[in-house]
Amino acid sequence: MGMTEKQLKSSNKPDKEMPLVQYENVTKKFGDVEVLKGLDLEIKQGEKVALIGPSGSGKTTIIRMLMTLEKPSGGVISLNGEPLWHKKIGDKLVPADEKHLRKLRSDIGMVFQHFNLFPHMTILRNVTEAPIHVLGLSKEEANERAVDMLNKVGLGDKLDAYPEQLSGGQKQRVAIARAVVMHPKVMLFDEVTSALDPELVGEVLQVIRDLAKETDMAMILVTHEMDFARDIADRVVFLHNGQIEEEGHPEDIFETPESERLQGFLSRFLNT
């Protein structure tokens, strides 16, 4: 039922034709190893897409290239129809400079597997630092936005604590708040529960679930949590060996997987 709401919302968008994110024949090599082999993928405004697959299938590389942490070896990634790693000069694509990257990056946010909080800053400053220095918000505005968001993730009482004083689950919730206050159009989640103790996974997933319901941010989630992927995603993409093996609605992917590889992958997951 959440689906229909979302569909209504996105159909109101004037530029619903243009995908928010588009990968066209994107390849990535690390040395001699080709981790992505000609990826074509589109993400619509507000769409929630889960990337699943065995380790080494290239799913993390896909979002790291969008965050500009990894440069593609070939192909074009576009955001709002504008090439991310390239600048258009006339009809030619030339490598993007820092200014271009910063402009496009403002629409992208990311949450990391290992949180990567800033250990020398309080929780509040972790969340206000970028809004103040990057968005140019006043200290008061940034504080208000940060406190509001930290309350939402249940950490309103930890404003003056330092990251080392928090549990893994709490750290990850701060990291989510830190990314959300930048108001990105697409949010990337890189195995955000993989480094957590099992009993802390639930609280982080719940925060992301709430976020998915409340905002019209697009989300790309690399995850090994199959129930979560099924729950939250509008579309699930199964990767194998640097290529999309199968994609579709979560029900179809999990109930009636077509490819043998996906069947094998899922059965291994259900057994563990």
Place this chain on the structure above:
Amino acid sequence: MEAYINILPRLLPGAVITVQVLLASAALAFVVAFVAGLGRVSKYSIVRKITAVYVELFRGTSLLVQLFWIYFALPAFGIQFSPFLAGVVALGLNYGAYASEVVRGAILAVPSGQTEASIALNMSNWQRMRLIILPQAFRIMLPGFGNISIELLKGTSLVSLITLTDLTYKGLIIQNTNLSYTMPVFVMLLVVYFIIALPLIILAKKLEKNASRGVAKA
């Protein structure tokens, strides 16, 4: 015993010069260390190369020869320094080269996750360095700076060879004019140098203890 007590007040003016040279060259070395250290991790290869040449040149040649160059040879090119300034410049550039390696190492020791998080928050290169990397790297650097400042203090004794009347120079004058003072002079020189070094040693130990606080773990 009397000899020891007689010598001390005559050494003190030299000790004052030594401390002045120490403070001035430490300040210069500190600035040089940051400029060269940041240069070594610059994204521009030309900047990296130029600073690497400077660092290797000053680490790879004798401090004494550098001192002589600056004091005796540069005047041939029309650049004339006072003994004090020549000493400070030579010591500052030499120990700054060593300290720049401490700066570079500390910057590289901050885990890459910190850089990635600041890119994800769309910080500029300079914001990333200033707000995220350097505050953490600074804590890692401090023990190294403490150790280098102790080395620097010991290095200041070389300025006695370019006519600066520092602690060592004063001691040599006293010893030359009264050879029976040889033993007391050299004992007192060790004692006074050690007393000057003592606060630096204590500081370095303290900084070492606190170095890992507030720094991300890899």
